[in-house]
Amino acid sequence: MNTVTLRAKRRRSALVTLGFLAPWIIGFSVFFAYPLISTVYFSFMHFDGFRPPAWNGGRNWSYVFTQYPLFWPALRNTLWLVLVMVSTRVVFGLGVGLLITRIRTGTGFFRTAFYLPYLAPPVAATMAFAFLLNPGTGPVNHLLGSVGLPQPGWFSDPSWSKPALTLLALWGIGDLMVIFMAALLDVPKDQYEAAELDGAGPWQRFRYVTLPNISPIVMFAVVTGVIQTMQYYTQPIVAGKVASGIIGNSGQQFEPGYPQQSTLTLPQLVYNLGFQRFDTGSACVIALILFALAMAFTALLMRRRGGLIQAGD
Amino acid sequence: MTDVLTPPTTVSRPVTDPARAVRRKAVLRWIAVHALGIAAALFFVLPFVFVALTSLMSDNQALTRALWPHPFVWHNYVTVFRTPGFLTWWKNSLIYAGAGTVLTVCSSIPVAYALAKFRFRGRNLSLMLVVATMMLPPQVIVVPMYLFWANQLHLTGTLWPLIIPMAFGDAFTIFLLRQFLVTIPNEYVDAARVDGCGELRTLLRVVLPMAKPAVAAVALFQFFYCWNDYFGPQIYASENPAAWTLSYGLESFKGAHQTSWNLTMAATMLVMAPVIIVFFFAQKAFVEGVTLTGVKG
Numbered sequence: 175m176n177t178v179t180l181r182a183k184r185r186r187s188a189l190v191t192l193g194f195l196a197p198w199i200i201g202f203s204v205f206f207a208y209p210l211i212s213t214v215y216f217s218f219m220h221f222d223g224f225r226p227p228a229w230n231g232g233r234n235w236s237y238v239f240t241q242y243p244l245f246w247p248a249l250r251n252t253l254w255l256v257l258v259m260v261s262t263r264v265v266f267g268l269g270v271g272l273l274i275t276r277i278r279t280g281t282g283f284f285r286t287a288f289y290l291p292y293l294a295p296p297v298a299a300t301m302a303f304a305f306l307l308n309p310g311t312g313p314v315n316h317l318l319g320s321v322g323l324p325q326p327g328w329f330s331d332p333s334w335s336k337p338a339l340t341l342l343a344l345w346g347i348g349d350l351m352v353i354f355m356a357a358l359l360d361v362p363k364d365q366y367e368a369a370e371l372d373g374a375g376p377w378q379r380f381r382y383v384t385l386p387n388i389s390p391i392v393m394f395a396v397v398t399g400v401i402q403t404m405q406y407y408t409q410p411i412v413a414g415k416v417a418s419g420i421i422g423n424s425g426q427q428f429e430p431g432y433p434q435q436s437t438l439t440l441p442q443l444v445y446n447l448g449f450q451r452f453d454t455g456s457a458c459v460i461a462l463i464l465f466a467l468a469m470a471f472t473a474l475l476m477r478r479r480g481g482l483i484q485a486g487d
Numbered sequence: 488m489t490d491v492l493t494p495p496t497t498v499s500r501p502v503t504d505p506a507r508a509v510r511r512k513a514v515l516r517w518i519a520v521h522a523l524g525i526a527a528a529l530f531f532v533l534p535f536v537f538v539a540l541t542s543l544m545s546d547n548q549a550l551t552r553a554l555w556p557h558p559f560v561w562h563n564y565v566t567v568f569r570t571p572g573f574l575t576w577w578k579n580s581l582i583y584a585g586a587g588t589v590l591t592v593c594s595s596i597p598v599a600y601a602l603a604k605f606r607f608r609g610r611n612l613s614l615m616l617v618v619a620t621m622m623l624p625p626q627v628i629v630v631p632m633y634l635f636w637a638n639q640l641h642l643t644g645t646l647w648p649l650i651i652p653m654a655f656g657d658a659f660t661i662f663l664l665r666q667f668l669v670t671i672p673n674e675y676v677d678a679a680r681v682d683g684c685g686e687l688r689t690l691l692r693v694v695l696p697m698a699k700p701a702v703a704a705v706a707l708f709q710f711f712y713c714w715n716d717y718f719g720p721q722i723y724a725s726e727n728p729a730a731w732t733l734s735y736g737l738e739s740f741k742g743a744h745q746t747s748w749n750l751t752m753a754a755t756m757l758v759m760a761p762v763i764i765v766f767f768f769a770q771k772a773f774v775e776g777v778t779l780t781g782v783k784g
Contacts (some may be wrong), residue, residue, distance in 0.1 A: 188607070190605075190686050191601055193597075194597040194598060194600060194601035195592035195597075195598055195602075195613070197595070197598055197656040198595075198598040198617070198655065198656040201594075201652065201655025201657075202616065202620065202657050204655070205628070206620050206628065207631070209628035209629075209632050210627070212630075212631035213631055216630060223634070266646065273524060273527060274524075276520045277524045278517070278520075280521075281513040283528075284527075284528060286533050286770075287528045287532050288533065290763065291534070291535075293711070293763060294759050294762070295711075295734055295759060295762060296715055296717065296733075296734075297715070297758065298734075298737060301738065301741065301751065301752075301755045302534055302535075302538045302752070303534070305537075305538065305541065305751070305752060306537055306538075311549070311552050311553075313537045313552065313554055316552045316554070323572045336698070345530070345534065346661040390491070390712055401622050405624040405626075407626070407717075412738055415738055415740055416738065440626075441624055441718075444627075445626070445721075445722075448630045448633070449722070451544055451635075454630055454634075459626045460626075461628070461630060462537055462627075464624050464626060465624075465627045468622050469619060469622070469623075470622055475622075476615065476618060
């Protein structure tokens with residue numbers, strides 16, 4: 175009899191668990207698992223969105239790798255962004271974090287000032303920078319010119335568009351600043367005192383006390399930075415549209431990556447192939463490449479010691 | 488090392504030479520740190536200032552390289568509001584962000600609670616799947632989702648494809664809430680259970696009141712996410728300007744006012760304003776939320 179009630183109790187608690195998880199189970203199935211499987215299916219189909227899909231083997235895959243003109247530029251840009259944008263963001267974020275922990279007067283003002291740009295909606299922030307950096311009337315080139323420095327074309331110049339995007343990314347450093355600030359304040363004070371007694375200078379204290387203590391956070395910032403780069407979409411596409419002057423209702427005709435494919439990123443290719451060229455199959459190939467990259471870096475993040483996931487009971 | 492950095496106060500001890508050297512070094516460091524701080528603050532604040540100033544310039548002046556508006560044209564903001572569509576986009580953004588936030592938070596709380604406090608087989612796997620979904624670029628699944636909303640439900644060109652999925656939990660919200668709920672001691676939950684509370688009552692009466700700061704943080708994050716979303720409206724709403732949101736409509740503003748930046752910058756200010764106002768009212772919850780994103784291990 176005892177086992178019967180126990181079993182009934184277990185079944186009830188399983189039902190309760192299921193009930194609590196229900197929203198996510200439905201959401202996961204309908205908005206994640208089903209479309210993911212469907213994406214794999216379409217990646218082997220010729221499908222223009224109108225006529226019924228037809229099997230065409232690996233042709234979408236070979237098209238993307240060998241013929242689609244935007245794939246390799248997008249991958250190269252992604253690599254550039256990972257190497258330059260992610261690393262400058264981490265270094266700058268750490269620098270701003272160090273600075274804010276040392277500021278003693280007007281702390282509240284400085285914190286808010288440093289954090290606020292992070293909140294600016296990406297479209298609005300990009301519009302703002304497209305204006306600030308525009309070669310014609312932009313205040314940045316105005317100031318550069320008035321002190322006799324060269325005035326780059328920024329978003330209109332293929333060799334300056336990614337640096338301009340990096341500048342925009344550095345402006346919104348608030349998230350990293352807060353994370354580094356918390357980590358820096360957690361470094362045990364006695365370690366600094368011990369180092370000072372041993373005669374360590376500021377650089378040695380940073381190198382041998384600060385850095386080892388915050389290295390997990392640096393790692394976290396790098397990996398999440400890479401994952402964000404895989405998703406980098408709004409800023410380059412808006413910057414390209416504004417700089418090229420092709421904007422508004424005629425969005426369908428905009429060839430992404432302006433100027434000269436220098437701001438192309440992988441997510442833009444999904445839009446370009448799927449919604450502008452009506453090549454659903456090849457769009458799904460890009461989507462799967464994006465999926466593989468994002469998952470690889472997520473696995474790296476989850477394997478991290480001390481973990482992204484807080485231990486439960 | 489903290490006290491080295493505090494601005495020097497009067498020293499009562501007789502001043503010896505080494506003490507004076509230490510003090511002078513402290514003063515110099517204080518000056519250096521704060522000079523750097525001001526330089527950094529200029530970098531972060533000046534873009535807002537230039538955008539605000541340009542938004543107040545006359546059409547003619549906005550075509551020049553002038554930095555200071557002369558005269559101040561406050562009427563630009565009226566013009567922006569009178570632009571066809573602008574109020575509709577504003578309303579759509581509020582609907583998307585408002586409904587999206589309420590639905591996401593309500594549907595994510597029970598899931599996060601189950602992942603934090605229930606013991607069941609597959610819990611760790613579920614958690615890993617949540618994290619995986621969280622890291623997924625939205626573009627990965629957009630093609631089948633678009634076909635689903637367009638061909639099966641005929642709902643593209645409306646806000647529904649953006650809002651409905653919010654009723655089924657959001658991975659990021661679930662993850663953040665779960666991170667917080669795990670830190671609530673089990674004794675509270677067990678005590679409520681012993682007192683005969685069902686799981687739902689335990690969650691609503693005991694756990695949720697303790698989790699208010701975390702709920703506030705995820706609600707803010709979700710509000711900002713919806714308000715800022717560009718890709719979603721571009722995919723699902725672009726075919727119908729009456730369903731555009733501010734984030735999507737803003738760039739068309741530059742198209743309509745091709746030549747001058749003043750009205751575009753006024754519109755940009757109006758897109759930034761709600762987010763910044765909300766931030767000032769909820770600063771603490773927000774910063775707590777950022778530190779919750781996975782740093783505390």
